Amino acid sequence: MMSLSAEYCREKTGGRDGGALAQQNRLIWGLLVWSTLLTLVLAASITVQIIHGASAQVQSQEPRNFRHTQNVTMPINLQPPPNSLVTFQPDWEHIEQVEQLRWKTNLPGFIEGKNQLKIEEDGLYFIYMQVTLDPREPEQNYNVTVQLNNPDELILIAYINRSTLSTGLMGKGTVLTKGNTLRVTCTPKAKIKISAFETYLGVIKL
Incomplete structure (x- = not known):
């Protein structure tokens, strides 16, 4: 009876362990499949968010004046007056050492001259x-x-030291009247580059 009871118990126990193991395996596989699906969904969601965020950032960095311009009406007080910009380029040889800079007019308008630039209209200007x-x-x-000769007034000044070769972009707003003259000088005289993106002068009438 003892041996029969033991054998019977082993059969019963083994049957239960086998069923439990099979059920456990099914649960593990189910969890693996489910976790894989969740991972794929999460990865897809993150990818969409990154793409959408990058697109929104690019759009936010676009200049406002160039977005949907066909539907935007600029207020009248923000529109620049006609012929409001005059630009100049160097008018000397690259090999020359110059002190008083000479200029050639690219966009003519309210300033005339070469060595001294004469203002033809009263107004507020940005130089x-x-x-x-x-x-x-x-x-x-x-x-x-950059100096105003009549009356004698210093408008802009920049210093070029041994560590740099350029003034960098500098500018200032000022009131000018008809008959004023502008003069640009470099002291001491020097060879100045004449390429349009390295040496230039511009005046905007505000």
């Missing part, structure tokens, strides 16, 4: 400029100025 020296110039300090 901007950049001057870049030839890299072979001696290592010393230079002053670049």
Whole structure:
């Protein structure tokens, strides 16, 4: 009876363990499949969010003036007056050492002249400029100025030291009257680069 009872118990126990193991395996496989599906869904969601975020960032960085311009009406007080911009380019040889900078008019308008630029209209103006020296110039300090000659007034000044060859972009708003003249000088005289993106002068009538 003892041996029969033991054998019977082993059969019963083994049957239960086998069923439990099979059920456990099914649960594990089910969990694996489910976790795989969740991972795929999560990855797809993250990808969509990244793409959408990048697209929104690019759109937010676009200049407002260039987005949906066909549907935007600019307020009248923000529209620049006609012929409000005058630009100049260097009018000297690259090999020259110059002190008083000479200019050639790219966009004519309310300023005339070459060495001294004469204002033809009263108004509020924004003057901007950049001057870049030839890299072979001696290592010393230079002053670049934009000066109003009548009356005598300093409008802009920039310093070029031994560590840089350019004034960088500088600008200032000022009131000018008809008959005023502008003069740009470099002290001491130097060889100044004449490419349009390295040395230039512009005046905007506001």
